[in-house]
Amino acid sequence: MTPAWLRPLVRAAREGRVSTPGRAVRNGGGQAAVLMALSGDARALTRPGDASVLLTHRAPTMRSHAGQVAFPGGRIDPGDADPVAAALREAWEETGLRSAEVTSLVTLPPTSVRASGSAVYPVLAYRHDPGRTYPASPEETDDVFEASLAELIDPAHRLTVGWRGWRGPAFRSNGYVVWGFTAALLSGLIDAAGWAVPWERDRVVELGEALASSRNNEM
Incomplete structure (x- = not known):
């Protein structure tokens, strides 16, 4: 059963009212x-x-998206029944999250990661029985953490970052800067759920400057 506090968000997602990065998905590209x-x-x-x-x-040693904060996830394998199965499998491999702890709520339409053009299906889920999570594949993921929604929503932890003409929402959490694809999805969820409070959207911080004072260890 969906908790009452999540129902407005689930309804918005089913009605297509959750903003996603909205980039075109390349034909013939991979799926994740x-x-x-x-x-x-x-x-x-x-x-x-x-x-x-x-x-x-x-992990900063990864070939792609090194040092970035991300949702658990990855490529959809031939043996995966659907995007939900792929997301749950990847979460288990990366964080030790057991599928029995999770209820899938809704799968958003695919969107694209700027670097690869792959179709990415965001799967919204509820952890009804949270257990221990940890870096199950440290060569790929060197930290796993619960980001407080209250802290993410706090204007003091929100910012807009810019890089080479691009700009997008970002968050400070657990010493990291969450930006790019993940931050865009988080921002869309917060807005669609009606949780957002006013913050300085128009004040742009250069991405390199923001990352320099973070734990990301990227760029």
């Missing part, structure tokens, strides 16, 4: 899925104080 796993008091009627989202930090 990410798991946007939210947790929090199932009895709450409004967003509870313990609400959080599961995030990972990609």
